Structures are given as C-alpha cells and as structure tokens.
Amino acid sequence: MLDRELKKGSAELLILSLLEDQPRHGYDLSKLIEARSGGVLTFRVASLYPLLYRLEKRGWILGRWIEKAGQRRRRYYRLTPVGANVLASQRDTWREFVLAISRVTGVEHA
C-alpha cells in the first residue's frame, strides 16, 4: 500500500481519469481503482464519497440519479468540461513530477 499522503494527492487525478470515458457510480469507481492498481490502491466509503462530493461541489464532476430498467436508481458521476480541463493540466503536472522523481532517484521507466 502506498503512503497515505501520496494517495490523497493523486486520488483526484485517479477519479477524474476514470470518469473521462464514461459516467460511473461510486462502487464502480472503487472496484476499478482496486482492480487496475492490482489491489495496491483501495478506497473505502469513508474516503471515496467525501472526495466525490468535494469534486462535485467544485464543479469538476456532476452526479445524477439514473434509473435503469429493473434496477434501483444509482448516482452516476460524469466529468464536466471544467473537470476535463483540470484533468488535462493535472496529468501534465503528474507527468513532470514523475519524470523529476525518476531523474532524482535514478529509477528508470519500465
């Protein structure tokens, strides 16, 4: 498991990235993060939802209740245009950061 602070700083980027292709609900997001990180990253309810609400309040993502036939309604989040801009710039920053770290620590890209 990664350090808590590092996870928090990158968590926003993770969520925005996952919402880039399609709207997703909270449980979906938590499963995806867990699966794609090979179980390294896990989000529990207590940390995931406050983060979603914060992002929503900032206007980066937008939650909507959506009902599908035969299912109970779920709240899906999608990326807003503002969120898309934020995602692009955060990606750049992240890339530079990783590059800088790797240069300093000598860890090479795979």
Add this chain to the structure above:
Amino acid sequence: MPDWRYAIARRLEGLCLRPTREAEVVEELAQHLDDRYHEHLSAGASDESARREALAELDDANLVRELTGIDRPPSEPLALGGGSRDHLGAGLWQDVRYGARLLAKEPGAAFVIVVTLALAIASNAIVFGFTDLLILRPLPIGNTERLVTIYSINAQHSQDRQAVSVPDFLDIKAQSASFEDMSAMSREQLSLTGSREPRAIQAAYVTASHFRVWDVPAFKGRTFLPGEDQPARSQVAVLSHRFWTSYFAGAESVINRTITLNGRSYAVVGILTPAIEIGNIGEMDIWLPLEMRASAPRDEQSLVVFGLLKPSATVEGAKIELKMIDDRLQRAYPATNTGRQLLALSLRESTVGRSTRVILAMLAIVVGLVLLVACANVATVMLARASTRRREIAVRIALGASRARLVRQLVAEGLLLGLASGGFGLLLAYGGLMAFKSLSMESYFRQLAINRNLLTFVLGLSVIAPVLFGVVPALQSSRPNLNEDLKEGGRDAASSVRGNRTRAVMVVAQVGFALAVLIVSSLIVRTVIALERVPLGFTSRGLLTVQVRFDPPKYTDDDARLRAVESILDRLAAAPGVTAASASSGLPVLDSEPMRRFAVAGQPLPQPNHLPWAFEAATLGDYSRALELRMLEGRMWRAVDAASGWNVAVVNREAVRRYWPARSPIGEHLSIVDQAGRPAGDAIEIVGVVDNVLSASVDEPAPPRLYRPLARRPLTQVAFLIRGSVEVSALASSVREALRTEDRELAVSEVRTFAEGVKRRTRTRDLIMALFTSFAAIGLIVAIAGVYGVTVFMVSQRRHEIGVRLALGATAPGVVRLIMGRSFRLIGAGVVVGLLGGWAIGLMMHSLLFGVGAADPFTYAFVLAVVAAGGLLATYLPAHRVVSIDPVIALKRE
C-alpha cells in the same frame, strides 16, 4: 439483506445536512455497502463477516470531517419544492401551474379576488387615464416650455381668467422685455356662405405671429406670414384639419380657393396640423388673421394672449414684469383697468386649472383607497386560504421544501391572480373611459385612450398589488409550527393570535377606507345636487332657446338686424302655443356677460375704483314674462322709449340693494362712465326693477345687473327665449317654422330647452359625480365582501367551539350575538378610522364643496347607516347559518 441506513444516518448526524441532501447521501452510501456486502458474500464470507466488513468501510475517523461542507451541491430541482436557493427562478413556471390548479379548485375565492381587484384596478386606470390626458401627456405645441398664457383677472368682481383688451395687449407687447414674441387670439362665430346652405362656423382670429409663437406647423400649405394681420393682406385663411376633412372632404384643391365668410372672401392658404385639435382649440373650424385697431375700447376684453418667453426669461420674472405693467395700466386707465390684474400662467397651468387638479387629486385619493380596500380584502382571502393550507405547507416543509420556495409559490399564485385582475380591469377601464368619452360634451376628453402609459400603469398595479396582498399571508404561513400543523385536526390557524390580529387589522382598514371613500363621494354628490338645485332666479322649466346669427352680407347694419329681430319676435309671438317670446344678448346663467361701470345721478362721483358696476344684458320683447322673472317694480321697455333713444334701463334687486339702498330707483338716472372714469353718453332712466338672476358662477350670490333695450345696439348674435302653453316639442317646431319663414338663409342653432343647455354645460360635472359615486359603490361592495369573508372564515374555524356551546345549552341568538359582537367591534374601530380619514379629506377639498360642509352631519349619518347596514348583513348571514346546523354535525365534522 441488512438495512444500512440507520448506521449511516447515525454517522451523519453531526453534519446537520438538509433533509433532502441527507436522504441522498444515505441512499448512495447504502447502495455501496450493499454492493460490498454482496461482494463479500459471493467471495464465500459468512453473512456476519460480510456485514462487518461492509460496515467497516464507514469507520473512518475522518468521515465526518471529510463530509463537512459537502452540502448544497448543484442538484436537480425536487418536485416537492426543495430546490436550490441559488436558482429561485428555476421552477417558477411549475409554481404558476401549481397555483393555477389550486385556484381552479377553489373558483369561489379566485372569483372574489379577481372581481374585487379588477374593479379597483379599473377605477385606478380610469383616473390614471384622466391624469395622463390632462397632466402627463405632452401638449401638441412645440414651445410648451417657454409659452405662457396671459389673462386678466378682477379679484373685486371675482372674475377669473378674463380675456385682455386690444389696447392692453398692445401696451403689454410694447412694454415687456421678458418675451421674445407675443400672439393673441379671439374667437367668433361666422356664417360661411357659398354654393351650399349657409353654415355657422367657429373662427379663431390670431395675430400673424401666432403659429410661430406656438410652434405649430401646417399640415398642408402654410400658416400665416408676417404682416398678414395688416388690413391690406389679411384676406387669407387656414383651415383646421377637422373642418377640412369634414366640410371639404380632405380635397387638396381647396388650397388657393376662395371662401366667403360673412360676405368677405378669403383665400385658403393652408391646413393646420390635426395634432393641435385638443380642448377648445379642437372646436375651431378656421383660423383668420386678427386685425388689431389700437383704438378698440379698453373695456372690450376679447383676446387670449400668449407670450413666448426669451430663453433667458422665467415665468416668475414675467409675472413680476406683468405686475409692473398692470400697475401702470391701472394708473393710466382707472375707469377700465381698476382692479384688473394680469395673470401669467404656464401653458400647463392654463390648460388644467386648479379645481381640475383638486378634482384629480380627490379622484386619485378615492381610487387609491378603493385599491387598498381591495388589497386588504384579497389579503384576507389569501390569509384564510393560507391558514386552511397550513397542513399542506407543513407537509411540504417536512419533505424538504425551502421557505423561500414556499413564499415564491404563494407569490406566484398572487401574481397569477393579479395579472388576471389586471386584464379584466383593463377591459372595465376601457369601457369606462369610452363611455365617459362619448357622454362628455367636452372636446378635451375626445383624446381619452388606452395608451402605453396606461398599459404600463395597469401592469404595474397588477404586479404590485399581489405583492402587497400576497406577501403578508406568505410570510405568515411560511413560519409554521410543524408539530401542531401536522397533527390531525389541528386548528392552529383559528387559535393563532397572530393570524387573528392580522385579520382584525384588515377588517378595520377595509371598513375605514371604504367609509372615507363614501364620505368623500357623498360630499361631492351633495355638492352637485346643491348646485343643480340652486334657484336661478327665473323658471327654467319649459323655456326654449335658440341662437340666431345676423351676419353680412344680408345684415350689415344695426337697422337691418333690428328689423329682423323685431320681425322674428312678432312671428314667434303669433306662432301657435307661444305665450311669450323675447330676444336677448345672451342666455341667462349660461352665457357670459359684459360688465359696465356707471355713475348714479345726484350722487358725488366716487373714485374710479369705487364706481358702481353691473353685468349688462340687452333684451327685447317680453323678457320678464318669457323667463317668468319677477318684475318687482316698474316695467320693461315700451315703444315710446324709442323716442328717448332707448335711454332706459331695468336694474335687479341686488343693484338696488347696493346702489339705491332703502329707496325706489324708479325715475332715477345713471350714466355709463368712459375709460377715464367720467360719465359719458346720455343719462339713462331706470324704469323697472326685477328679481335677481344668478351669473354663470352659480355658486356665488347673484351679481348686480343692468338690463338695457336690445334695440339700442342690435348684436350679430341674438338668443331667442320662448315660453309656451303647449308641449315643448310642438313649441320647438313652431319656433323653427317662424325662423324659416323669416329668412331661410339664417344661421340658426338647434332649438333646445334651457334645461338641455344646462345639461350640456354640466355634463362633465355630472360624469365626475358619477365617477365618484361608482368608486364609492365599488369601495363599499369590496369592503362588505371583505367583512363577509372574514366572518365566514372565523365562523368556520370556530365551528367546533360553536357546536360545543350549542350542545352545552347556549341559545342560537346568543351565539349569533357572540359572533356578531366580535365583528362589530372591528367594524366600530374601522368606522372611527374612516370618519377621521373622511373628515380630513373633506377639509382638504372644502374649496370644491358647495351647499355642504366638510363635517356635514347628514352625510355622516347617511354613510354610517349604509356601512352599518352592510356590516350587519355581512356578519349576520354567516352567523345565522352556523347556528342553524345541528351541533352534532358540527362536532362530528372535526
């Protein structure tokens, strides 16, 4: 499957989220826990451990801290009326539709509101229409701001706004420095002759400068050129647009054509713009150059004078300068100018006199009060509805509706009602204004119309009034006590002290305002009735009148005119059914009369400003018998008087009281004085005394009057007065026949009864009285509807209590007394407020009153009786109805 909601809600407690938001968060988190729980189950965990694992997700010390401040995300509006406070406008359409559905469910309440408010809005719109016409709308004259009208007034003889004499005008023009230019206008009737039947037309003689001073353009052709008021060049005419279209059918070929007026020919040079046709100016058929002779007598006041102020000059400055000029004129010409002052009024002041402004102000106060009564009434109805809707509102608040949203809902309902009333009111106002326009004889009111100003005004009222009456109940019901209101059968509204107090204030205000309106209107009505009942001094009933003009070319001199008048009188006297016929210089009371100053023979000549004066009327024929004017002493004219050159006169009782006190004036002599104040002309012998006849100012005592023989100087326009023993219509045809036999080409007015003439003159006054009466009736109806509504509501809220009282042995009359007692205490308080208000307004309008005081006890008693009767009915009916039902039913209804 476990229920996570409690566990989640417990952890959110400290956050104080809004209920709807909390419900959303709980739902979302519970789903997540469900999914996690199923995930653990499918991975082979036991139910117990799956549940524990899932719940563990919530247990993070940071949950509450992390969630702080997550409230109020932008979210979709909720059907229940939660919504976002940032988007108050979002569900407005929804509110309006909801309001419309609610109102449709209670058509009675909606009907009462719309009708009462529409009546009030219509009243206000009508008065606004007058204000707009008389005060707000710009005059169609280019130089409005710099133009002043100059009149002469004579305070000594309470003569208001008299014309100015030609020499005075020339002196003012020569001596004043405030004006860039001046113009003068006088009006006269002329006979238009030519290929068609002769026709009497209204001509305005103006100086050549006139249209330039007014800055009024020609519609076609041109107006007068400088110098066209000089005798050699003055045979030119400008037609009014109205006359051009009606008489010449709008043919442009009329320009440069020649027309004949009183035997003199004029070349038409232009048509005046139609914009100018308002008020008296609209009555002019034709405009002719005014030739002025400086030798014209100074006591012949015929000109209305206009001055165009220099850009640097002010009205105040001009007034001071005119004061200096009239001081000089008074010193130079004491006989004619003593007591005569020049009065400069801005154009706006001169078109709308002081009494018109007072009447408008009174109307505005009255309709303002009517509007307040209607608003108070509507507020009471809304309040009652809001009270009965407390449960609905409490449910909505419990389900998460915000307070602002609820207020908006109620205001939206009010707005809906307001706009409906505004639309209906506009229709009523249109009807009222058009009726006034067609009934009034005054051309000024032809311009009454629904215009943009009026529409804006009505729209404004329709929006503001609902805010006035919608906000009070909205605020009151948006702060409900949920626990009480949600309880089954909660009767919070009726027992609420606040609700009762508001309703009580509304009833007091309604009764008070309505009473004040009634008092003001009754005083006006009493004034008009008193004016109509003033004894004129002669018998006006059954008296026929007709005006005849004796114009050139046929009647060019005094002899020709006198012969024609005498011949007509003979024919009339011989006509079937005629008992007395007379000719006169004007109609008594209706026409204005010239004023003469004279010296009484045998008395020392007083200072010029203390000379005896009297209005002069010239008569011929059987004047005293035709009018049934009482001859107190002596006689009227006889043929023998011709020998003395008609130097005889009859005076009235008032003249005797003033100038021959305590003695008979018969046989005494007087002589008319000249401009210098010295007797001029032959001595005139007084041969008779008649009773007093009022002047045109019927609210003032009869003035002294001097009757002279018409034979002395026959005028171009003569009024014939005929009394007969047969029915008026038969008499009228005899009169017409006599005139036709005399001369087919005479320009003759309609033959009408004297009463008709009075009616035409007082039509506007009668219409204004009708307005006051209708406004008072509207105010009364609305207020009584209000009292009725409040009593019905109060009774329905106390139905349970009344049932208990009746069940415990209270008698029906006792309960009725109980209910009516409370209503009458409120009505009593309203009456006190209204009496004080009405009295205060009555004092403000005392200058308008005649024959009735501001504190007239009869009026107050009458108005009190009306309000008491209305109040009695409005409270008795609901009270009676509630006691007539079985108490058991009343109790079961709960």
